[in-house]
Each structure stands twice: as structure tokens, then as C-alpha cells.
Amino acid sequence: MRDERFLVGLVLFHALAAVPGLALLYALGLLKLRPLALLAAAGPSVLLGIVLVGIPLITLMVVGVSVGLAAALAVTAVVTLVLVLVAAGTRERRPVPLVATGPPGTLVEFVAERVVLGGTALYLLVAAPTFRNLETLWDDANIWSLKALGLYHQGTLVDGLSNNPALSGVHLDYPLLQPMTEATFFHVLGSIDLRFWHFELWVLMALAIWTMAWLLAPLGPRWPWTVVLATLALSGIVIANIQLGDADVLMAALVGCATLSFGIWLHRGGLPYALLGGVLLAGAANVKNEGLVLGTAVGVALVAAAAIGRRPGRWRDLAFAAGLVLISVLPWQIWVGGHEAATRNTPSPWQVIDDPSYLTDRLDNLWRGLGQVLVQLMNTGEWSLLVPAFLVCAVTMVVVGRERTVAAFYLVAGFLAYLSVAYVYWVTPIQDIGGFEQRSGARIVLGVVFVGGVGLAHLLQIAASAWTVPEPEVAPAQRPAATPVPSAVEAGGIRSAP
Amino acid sequence: MSSPALTLLLTVCGLGIGVLFVAGVLQRHWPGRYRWLAAASLVIVVGLAVGLPGKVKGDLDGLNAQRKANALVSEQQAHERCLQDLGRPDLVAALAFARERLPDDARYYARTRSIPCVAFNLFPSELVPAGEFDPRRDWLVLDGLDPEGLPPSLASAARATDRRATFSPTFAVVAPEGVSPEGGAG
Numbered sequence: 001m002r003d004e005r006f007l008v009g010l011v012l013f014h015a016l017a018a019v020p021g022l023a024l025l026y027a028l029g030l031l032k033l034r035p036l037a038l039l040a041a042a043g044p045s046v047l048l049g050i051v052l053v054g055i056p057l058i059t060l061m062v063v064g065v066s067v068g069l070a071a072a073l074a075v076t077a078v079v080t081l082v083l084v085l086v087a088a089g090t091r092e093r094r095p096v097p098l099v100a101t102g103p104p105g106t107l108v109e110f111v112a113e114r115v116v117l118g119g120t121a122l123y124l125l126v127a128a129p130t131f132r133n134l135e136t137l138w139d140d141a142n143i144w145s146l147k148a149l150g151l152y153h154q155g156t157l158v159d160g161l162s163n164n165p166a167l168s169g170v171h172l173d174y175p176l177l178q179p180m181t182e183a184t185f186f187h188v189l190g191s192i193d194l195r196f197w198h199f200e201l202w203v204l205m206a207l208a209i210w211t212m213a214w215l216l217a218p219l220g221p222r223w224p225w226t227v228v229l230a231t232l233a234l235s236g237i238v239i240a241n242i243q244l245g246d247a248d249v250l251m252a253a254l255v256g257c258a259t260l261s262f263g264i265w266l267h268r269g270g271l272p273y274a275l276l277g278g279v280l281l282a283g284a285a286n287v288k289n290e291g292l293v294l295g296t297a298v299g300v301a302l303v304a305a306a307a308i309g310r311r312p313g314r315w316r317d318l319a320f321a322a323g324l325v326l327i328s329v330l331p332w333q334i335w336v337g338g339h340e341a342a343t344r345n346t347p348s349p350w351q352v353i354d355d356p357s358y359l360t361d362r363l364d365n366l367w368r369g370l371g372q373v374l375v376q377l378m379n380t381g382e383w384s385l386l387v388p389a390f391l392v393c394a395v396t397m398v399v400v401g402r403e404r405t406v407a408a409f410y411l412v413a414g415f416l417a418y419l420s421v422a423y424v425y426w427v428t429p430i431q432d433i434g435g436f437e438q439r440s441g442a443r444i445v446l447g448v449v450f451v452g453g454v455g456l457a458h459l460l461q462i463a464a465s466a467w468t469v470p471e472p473e474v475a476p477a478q479r480p481a482a483t484p485v486p487s488a489v490e491a492g493g494i495r496s497a498p
Numbered sequence: 499m500s501s502p503a504l505t506l507l508l509t510v511c512g513l514g515i516g517v518l519f520v521a522g523v524l525q526r527h528w529p530g531r532y533r534w535l536a537a538a539s540l541v542i543v544v545g546l547a548v549g550l551p552g553k554v555k556g557d558l559d560g561l562n563a564q565r566k567a568n569a570l571v572s573e574q575q576a577h578e579r580c581l582q583d584l585g586r587p588d589l590v591a592a593l594a595f596a597r598e599r600l601p602d603d604a605r606y607y608a609r610t611r612s613i614p615c616v617a618f619n620l621f622p623s624e625l626v627p628a629g630e631f632d633p634r635r636d637w638l639v640l641d642g643l644d645p646e647g648l649p650p651s652l653a654s655a656a657r658a659t660d661r662r663a664t665f666s667p668t669f670a671v672v673a674p675e676g677v678s679p680e681g682g683a684g
Contacts, residue, residue, distance in 0.1 A: 160625030
């Protein structure tokens with residue numbers, strides 16, 4: 001009985017989440033209403049739907065509205081309706097379909113990409129049952145699921161759980177997208193069963209990998225990036241984080257998807273990819289504060305890359321994306337600012353900048369952090385050669401002059417993400433840095449790994465597309481890539497068939 | 499230079515040497531800069547692909563063992579795990595005792611060492627902060643019966659033995675004024 005209820009609830013939850021996600025992709029012109037295209041976009045749609053419904057629900061709760069299943073259904077309906085109206089209003093201005101670049105695929109490439117992608121999908125499926133029956137461990141019981149059960153039962157931010165000085169130690173400032181999703185998940189299931197939640201976290205991670213593949217698939221050669229996505233999916237650190245019920249994987253995966261979307265925007269142009277990146281980044285920033293920090297790192301890299309480029313309309317695209325993120329992040333951040341119990345454990349740069357001695361006294365922590373983050377990034381047992389491979393690929397592209405701006409964007413984004421994690425070591429008030437490393441060292445680099453990972457995947461795709469069709473040297477402004485050519489799924493699914 | 503930085507540098511150099519070697523092999527077939535891109539892609543993809551099969555097997559073996567180990571975990575156990583981790587397995591039965599007495603819509607204040615974990619096990623009742631405790635409306639969950647150290651309104655409720663249901667010498671619940679502590683949950 002438990003399994004049947006779980007299965008029905010699972011299907012219903014994802015079907016409901018997919019609706020606004022599909023509407024968004026259609027409104028952006030990234031989805032054609034054809035069966036195969038809809039199927040290919042199902043994964044990204046669910047991920048986007050969770051963000052599109054979760055953030056308005058958080059906003060409603062912050063202004064005092066009680067949210068439950070009815071509110072979730074109403075928000076799903078309203079968001080979908082608005083996006084469908086936008087799609088109808090912009091029907092005449094559909095973006096030109098994205099064109100795959102590069103040589104036609106060979107039989108070997110075709111087989112290789114199918115084997116790796118199919119193998120990864122099979123692995124994710126076979127591993128899933130492990131996450132269906134797990135206990136709720138410490139962080140989850142004290143932070144994430146505690147908030148989720150509070151939202152499930154009380155529907156609002158009751159003082160006992162959100163503005164209680166006795167609970168300041170369990171991070172009342174942490175954003176609510178994951179607990180909100182968990183509460184909605186249980187509402188759709190019909191009751192609480194904590195053992196199932198890890199299964200959903202695993203599904204969300206798989207959906208993020210699917211989203212990355214969906215974004216990359218129409219661009220051209222696929223075989224090079226399939227191994228990168230497989231490496232991300234197969235990490236034991238990802239598994240451990242989901243078993244713990246923590247939010248790092250969801251945050252990092254959303255940051256990765258957003259970074260990739262922005263990378264494609266930088267490479268091919270088109271407002272839809274900038275907006276998609278904005279929505280995904282808004283999701284990451286509403287999962288964990290680190291999502292906001294990593295989003296800022298990506299944003300700074302993006303502005304720097306856009307300043308080098310000459311594509312018309314780039315600042316408008318970025319302004320729209322930044323506006324989206326800002327609007328989505330503000331409600332919760334304003335709420336946190338107004339509640340003393342929701343104190344931040346890690347001081348922001350503007351909180352410590354006027355106290356140089358605070359920083360100089362902790363310089364040892366900074367050096368230690370810079371080293372420790374590298375130790376984690378160089379954990380080849382978990383991440384294989386992902387980080388050094390990313391560096392080699394990006395530097396090679398910068399040196400040979402192939403899509404220098406895109407390569408530089410990923411390099412700068414990755415470097416800033418690395419620095420932002422080292423900053424946490426630098427300013428943390430935690431005295432036991434060794435214990436902090438032991439508890440958190442592996443998971444706090446997840447965002448950096450995903451930024452580097454999607455960077456590597458995209459750059460390998462670009463590199464492979466130049467293999468047999470050398471392009472004439474042209475000025476950046478005249479490149480075909482400068483033409484806005486979105487519509488990812490138009491070419492999806494069939495490019496490299498021999 | 500620190501050891502992790504050196505490891506990164508050496509690995510990058512190793513990959514770079516691989517790229518140089520493959521680029522040398524490809525020299526006859528590829529024009530200038532594309533040769534470098536092809537060499538870098540090949541070295542990286544092969545470098546990443548080599549480890550995948552072993553990783554799949556290792557992961558699946560580990561996951562399978564965990565699936566078997568967790569096969570009998572009940573929903574109640576999932577909830578109570580934090581109490582075990584807290585070193586307070588005695589609270590499992592104590593909180594079950596409290597749940598039986600608190601109505602579903604009850605509000606309560608908990609005096610305990612780990613409020614989050616206790617609150618996690620007392621849903622759907624609503625936790626209130628100490629400052630909002632109202633003895634006429636709210637229950638008091640006492641993990642440690644000594645009222646010392648409690649704010650006045652809480653201490654006075656803690657002393658109200660007529661409204662107290664005691665589970666053990668160290669654990670009790672105190673009902674709101676005018677309510678029987680044995681009233682039963684909703």
C-alpha cells in the first residue's frame with residue numbers, strides 16, 4: 001500500500017511540477033509542441049517547475065499567507081496561465097531555432113554518446129531504490145526537514161520554528177526552497193513519509209543532469225560532454241549529501257544548470273537562455289545562501305565577459321536575467337533582515353570590511369581554506385580529473401583563440417566560486433576549523449565542481465565542433481554565433497545519428 | 499607551494515603533456531589550432547572515461563549494501579534517528595508519551611538540550627519561543643523537571659504539579675491552566 005501511494009504521489013508531483021516548466025520553455029521559444037521534444041524537455045520542466053512554483057509560495061508565506069496544497073495548486077495554475085499568455089503574445093516573435101554546429105557525427109561517436117548517456121541514466125535508475133528507505137540524519141532533522149514539517153503542518157512561518165532565538169544555531173536564515181518543495185511533496189503524497197524524501201532529492205539531482213544534457217544536446221557534437229555529466233552523476237559525495245538530506249547538491253546542480261545556460265547565451269546569444277539562466281540561478285539562491293554567493297560569482301564573470309563582447313542587446317539580456325534573480329531573492333532576504341533570530345553564521349564582506357583586524361587575525365584560515373578547497377577539488381576518487389581537465393581545456397581554448405570569451409567566462413566563474421568557498425573558511429566564527437573541514441569540506445565545494453563541470457562540458461562541445469570544419473577567422477562581432485539563435489529542442493535528439 | 503596546489507599543477511602538467519603528445523601524433527592530419535583542440539578533447543575525454551566503469555561498479559555495490567541495511571527502517575525510526583545521534587535514546591519513549599497527551603493543535607514550549615530534534619518529534623503540535631509562552635494556552639514539555647533557570651512564567655508552570663503528567667523522574671508535560679494533562683491527543 002505504501003509503495004502504491006508513493007508511486008501515485010510521485011507521478012502526480014512531477015506531472016504538476018512539469019506543467020509550469022513546460023509553459024516557461026514554450027514561452028521562451030525553447031520548446032516545440034512535438035511529442036519527442038516534449039519528452040526531451042520533461043526533465044528540465046520539472047526542475048524549472050519546482051523553482052517557478054516554490055519561489056512564489058515562499059513569497060506568499062513571507063507576506064503572511066498560509067500555504068498548503070491548495071496554494072501550491074493555485075500558484076501552479078497562475079504561473080502556467082501567465083506563461084501561456086506570454087507565449088501567445090510573443091508568438092510572432094519566436095526565436096530562430098538553434099543550429100547545431102560541427103561535423104556530422106560518425107558511427108563511433110553515435111555509439112559512444114548513447115552508451116555513456118544510456119549508462120548514466122541506467123545507473124541513476126538502478127541506484128534510486130537505495131534512497132527510498134533512509135533515516136533522517138542530523139542536519140536534515142535539525143534544519144531542512146524540520147522546516148519542511150513546520151511548513152507542512154503550520155503552513156506559515158510560525159515564531160517557534162522561524163523566529164526563535166533558541167533555534168538560531170540551526171540556521172534560521174537558510175532559504176526555504178528545499179523545505180517548501182519537501183512540504184509540497186508530502187502534501188501531494190497525502191501524508192508525511194520522511195524516508196521517501198531522499199528519493200526525491202536523488203530524482204532532483206538526476207533531473208539537473210538531464211537539464212544539462214538537454215541544454216547541450218542541440219549545440220553540436222555530444223560525445224565529449226557525456227563523460228563529464230557521467231562523472232558529476234557518479235560522485236560518492238553527491239550520494240552522501242543526498243543521504244544526509246542536505247541541500248548542497250540541489251543548490252550546486254541549479255548553479256551548474258544556470259552557469260551552462262549563461263555560457264550558451266554568451267556563445268550563441270538569445271534572451272531566452274539568459275532568462276533561463278536567471279530562473280535557475282534564482283532557484284539556487286533560494287535553496288542555500290551559498291547559491292546566492294556562487295550566483296554572484298557567476299554574475300561577475302558574466303558581466304566581465306559581456307564587457308569584452310560586442311553583441312547588441314547583451315546588457316538588456318543581462319539586466320532582465322539579473323532582475324529576475326533579484327525579484328526572486330528579495331522576499332526571503334528581506335524577511336531574514338527583519339528577524340534577529342535568523343542571524344547569519346558567516347559574515348558578509350560588507351560586515352567585516354570595516355574591521356581589518358578581524359580579517360588579518362584569520363589569515364591562517366584563508367590559506368588553509370584555499371588549500372583545503374583544492375584538496376577537495378583534487379579528490380580524483382570522487383571527481384576524477386574534472387578540475388584539472390577543465391583548466392587544461394579552458395586554457396587551450398584561450399591560447400588557440402577558439403571562443404576565448406566563453407572559455408574566459410567559465411575560468412573566471414570557476415575561480416571566483418573557488419575564492420568564495422575559501423572566504424567561508426576565512427571569516428567563519430567556527431573555532432574548530434579541523435572539525436569544520438571534516439564535516440563540511442567535501443560538500444561546500446560542490447558548487448565549484450558543478451561550475452567547472454558544466455564549463456568543461458560546454459567547452460569540450462565547442463572544441464569538438466571545430467574538429468573537421470575549420471572556420472575562417474572572423475571578428476567576434478561578425479561570427480555566426482553572434483546571431484540570436486535559440487530554440488534548443490528543435491535540434492534535440494537527432495543530430496549525430498549516422 | 500602547498501601540497502594540493504602542487505598536485506593540481508602536476509596533474510595539469512600531466513594532461514598538458516598528453517595533449518602535446520596527441521597533438522604531435524595528429525600533426526599531419528589537422529591544420530594549426532584545431533589540432534590542439536582535438537588533442538585536448540581526446541586526452542580529457544579518455545582521461546575521464548577510463549575511470550567511469552570502475553566507479554559505477556563501486557557505487558552500485560555500496561548503494562546495494564546500504565539498501566539492504568536500511569530495508570527495515572520504519573517511518574518512526576526515520577524521525578527518531580536524531581534522538582539516537584543526540585545520545586538520548588530515552589527521549590524516544592518520553593516524546594511518545596508527550597505526543598499521546600498533546601492535542602494536534604497544541605502549542606508548547608520545550609525545555610531541553612536540543613529543541614530542534616524534540617520539535618521534529620512533536621509535530622503536528624506547534625513549538626513556541628520562551629517569550630511567547632502563555633500558561634493559559636500552551637503546554638510545557640520538561641526534559642529535566644527542576645524549574646531553576648526558567649523564566650518566571652515558565653518556572654511557575656513547571657511547578658504546577660496538578661497539571662503535570664510525569665513520564666520519568668526527568669521528563670514530564672504540563673498542561674495549560676484548566677486542562678487535564680491526561681486529556682489525550684486529538
